[in-house]
Amino acid sequence: LKARLVVDRDFVLSDLDRRVFGAFVEHMGRCVYGGIYEPGHATADEQGFRGDVLELTRELGATIIRYPGGNFLSGYNWEDGVGPSDKRPVRRDLAWFSTETNQFGTNEFMDWSKKAGIEPMFGVNLGTKGPDEARQFLEYCNHVGGSTLSNLRREHGYEKPHDIKFWCLGNEMDGPWQICHKTAEEYGRVALETAKVMRWVDPTIQLAACGSSHRNMPTYGSWEYGVLDHCYDEVDFISLHTYFNNNADSTAEYFGVIELLDSFIKEVAAICDAVGAKRRSHKKIMLSLDEWNVWYKTHKIEHMRKPGWPEAPPLIEEVYNAEDALIVGGALIAMLNNADRVKTACLAQLVNVIGPIMTETGGDAWRQTIFHPFALASKFGHGRVLRTVAESPSYTAKAFPEIPYLYATVVDNPLDGSTTIFALNRSLSDSMELDVELRGLGKERTLVGATEIHHANLKAVNTKDAPNTVSPKVNADVAVDGEKLRIKLKPASFNVITTR
Ligand code: AHR
Incomplete structure (x- = not known):
């Protein structure tokens, strides 16, 4: 299989917003309790934060983390x-x-964020609550002092404001499963009024309205249009949520979800622009893909609810395999290739609950397969995304009419002169000879490193006892000749190649 990839230093798609490497912590299952917070655990600090999970969160390279939900919100x-x-x-x-014992809350999350080195992304409850509670919560968090609520924060031991910049206006309000689900009309009005009062409390914040919970929602499209028709001028972002599945148990079909994500992003951007065009507005709404991941093996009601109102029961503890890691790698490429519109994104969730990190309560923590493509993307995704021209044979699937075997993006970092190629080979049988031209990026390039994620068994998983079954390996099959590279990509592999 032969493919070609060309970029030019002058053809820049967009600066890359590092907030696309976000994650999500919800009060759900063992994400908070038994995940990031477990007083008494051997690695827990004086606040009860698990040290092993903090360390893995830093290694994952998450930049922003959404909290406290999710449907919980x-x-x-x-x-x-x-x-x-x-x-x-x-x-x-x-x-x-x-x-819910509420032993972990806003101030604990803020302390944890600082230790993890991440920016917080908070949500306000627009289900059972409304604009009044939202503005009060914001005042508690971000106002310097001198009002009852900001003084209350100080009494609670937090002298300085938390200065939380990114706020989600509710969660999945289009979903009938949501506590106090709303129509686009109802939600659009509430989002507008909530955004207005929140901005009056703190004009420095960014606000995201809820978009669709997934692309197959019956209200998809009309929801985004209807909501933005109300609140376009007051919000900065609209959200997209998506969970990929391999219900058909066909890897070739499964790869199609990456194309569908690309369509989803472009469609939502087009709908935002249609609302903007109608208003003759110069403003562009950006996209917040603030829940995304693979989730299907545990997408059943018995995995989401346990009888007897338990505290922190194990819920949707999806075990990821090698092919799931390829999908996550491909989805990251799709986000980078849409970096002009996708400015924030959150892998859902961080730990245990459909998480890249898995723990045993009272025991070990380890990296799931999907941890690796994410960590590599965050490590090497700095700078600006270049427009790629790709030539590759393709195949047809039911999920999508034309799926090129090569799926790639190129990120150039002017600060250190490095350029990184992220490339997925979607052929299940053939290795790919990939020729890359990095035009105008310097004739004296040398290889910094080439890493692949590949496993001969696409169903291979990482477990407590075998935590490194699927992990990054060196790809020694890379030749650099000035601006040109020739790389051999294994079948069904995700690859990260950096030159300088
Ligand atoms: O991430 C799990 C759940 O999926 C979230 O709570 C909800 O927003 C989505 O439906």
């Missing part, structure tokens, strides 16, 4: 999670039919 009282922990109420969480 739509029934959450922020007041429950602040102040002395022995006074915090125990509640029934109607999103996941669990008991």
Whole structure:
């Protein structure tokens, strides 16, 4: 199989917003309790934060983390999670039919964020609550002091404002499963009024309205248009959520989800621009892909709810395999290739709950297969994304009419002179000879490193006892000749090649 990839230093798609390497922590299952927070764990610090999970979060390279939900958000009282922990109420969480002890809340998350080196992305409850609670919560978090709510934060031990910049206006409000689901009309109005008062409290924030929960929602398209028709002028982002599946158990079909993600992004951008055009607006709404991942093996009700209102039960603890890692790598390429519109994205979630990190409560933590493409993308995804011209044979699938075997993106980092190629070979049988031309990027290039994620068994998984079954390996089959590279990509492999 032969393919070709050409870029030119002057043909820049966009600067890359590093917030596309985000993740998500929800009060769901063992993501918070038993995941990031487990007082008494051998690696826990004085605040109960698991040291092993903190270390893996840093290694993952997550830049921004969305909190506290998810469906959980739509029934959450922020007041429950602040102040002395022995006074915090125990509640029934109607999103996941669990008991929420509120021992972990906003201030703990902010402390954890600092230790993890990430930026927070918060959400306000627009299910059971509304604009008033949202502006109060923001005042508690971001106002310097001198008002009752900002003074309350200070009393709670947080003298300085948290200065949280990115806020989601609710979660998946288009979904009938949502606590207090709304129509586009109802939600668009609430989003507008909430955005207005939040901006009056803190004009420096960025706001994301809820888009569709997935591309197959019956209201998809009309939802985005209807919502933005109300709140276009007051919001900066619209969200997209997507979870990939291999229900057909065909890897060739499965690769089609990457093309569908590309379509999803372009369609939502087009809808935003249609609303903008109608208003004759110069403003562009950006996209926040603030929940995405592979999720299908545990996408059944018995994995989402356990009887008896348990505390932090194991929920949707999807075990990822080698082909899932290729999909995650491909999805990251799709985001980079749309870096002019996708400015934030959150791999959902961070730990245990459909997470790249897995833990045993009271025991070890390890990297799932999908950890690796994400960590590589975050490590090498700095700078600006170049426009790629790719030539590759393709195949036809039911999921998508034309799937090129090669799927690639190129990121150039002017700060250190490095250029990185991310490339997926979607052929299951053939290795690919890839010729790359990095035009205008310097004739004296040398190889910095080439890494591949590949496993002969696409169903191979990482476990506590065999945590490195699927892990990055060196690809020694790279030749660099000035601006030109020839790389051999194994069948079904995700590759990261850096030159300088
Ligand atoms: O990430 C799991 C759940 O998926 C989230 O709570 C919800 O927003 C989505 O439906």
